[in-house]
Amino acid sequence: MKKWTRWQDYTVIAAGAYAALSVLWTTQTGSSTAIMVTLGLLLVIGGAVNLAMPGMPAAEWAQAIVAVALLLAPWVGGFTSATGAAWSAWIPGAVALVVTALAIKPSTEEYRHHHVASTP
Numbered sequence: 001m002k003k004w005t006r007w008q009d010y011t012v013i014a015a016g017a018y019a020a021l022s023v024l025w026t027t028q029t030g031s032s033t034a035i036m037v038t039l040g041l042l043l044v045i046g047g048a049v050n051l052a053m054p055g056m057p058a059a060e061w062a063q064a065i066v067a068v069a070l071l072l073a074p075w076v077g078g079f080t081s082a083t084g085a086a087w088s089a090w091i092p093g094a095v096a097l098v099v100t101a102l103a104i105k106p107s108t109e110e111y112r113h114h115h116v117a118s119t120p
Contacts, residue, residue: 008103009051015092016043026084035077039070043096055110067096
């Protein structure tokens with residue numbers, strides 16, 4: 001896999017940026033601002049790491065966990081009543097989870113191809 005070429009990671013970066021920046025145009029309640037900005041930035045960072053260093057399945061799995069956290073954030077953080085904020089977590093979280101799931105298998109195969117020693 002070449003660096004800086006995977007569309008899945010660019011999509012995750014866009015989803016994370018949207019989640020983090022959506023606090024500027026949606027009504028927030030309670031801790032929703034901190035949750036959205038934190039999880040959004042973690043997705044941006046994870047996407048950038050996966051773009052720069054492809055073939056790291058652990059980073060893909062960590063990114064999937066952050067995507068699930070963003071997807072669940074409105075319920076866990078108690079801001080489902082703030083419709084704009086909730087949808088701004090659900091949609092980017094779901095998008096990030098789907099594209100990360102699509103990237104896990106190729107990343108794992110790349111890792112195995114380059115890091116697992118062949119048996120004699």
